[in-house]
Amino acid sequence: MAKLKIALTKGRIEQSTIQLLEEIGINCDFLRNKKRKLVFQSPYDDYEFILVKAVDVLTYVQQGVADIGIVGSDVLYEDEREPYEMLDLEIGRCQFCIASTPNYNPFDYRRKIVATKYPRTAARYFQEKGEDIEIIKIEGSVEIAPLLGLADAIVDIVETGDTLRENGLVIFEKMMPISTRLIVNPA
């Protein structure tokens, strides 16, 4: 029998996903002791797991290579592809927020510059508010953009708030909640 292929997101939600799989009775010893391995055949059940970056989970599911994907709704919201979302797994909860240094004035009429890893999400949000902004796409460590004068504010995900706090930034607006979703190919 063909194994069910499940694409898991590496990093932030990896441990909570494994915990959830174990809670429903899937033995994940081999995922917990994975070292640098990225494809895993379960020795216990008919599952095969692949461990990839969030946006690649979408690609593997979209191309029909993985049957199921587990990925954050931030990535789904940012991507133009539309997989079928079967289930909110209610783990990896965080928020899309607008943050900046405490002296930032969100009501300033000057056209603002917003740095983010999520340009489509940020553009859509400000467009819905009727605010014209400039977006600068950053690949990571977005928090330093307002500190160094690259941007007026950032749009980013906030989980514990530690990264903002440690860099002297504050939340100005909570945009929307994020959680981990189970996706499949619409076909």
Ligand code: PRP
């Ligand atoms: C996210 C986000 C923040 C941080 C927030 O980055 O971009 O930097 O986590 O988490 P906190 O509120 O718990 O401090 P992530 O760790 O996903 O890594 P990346 O910057 O490499 O994408």
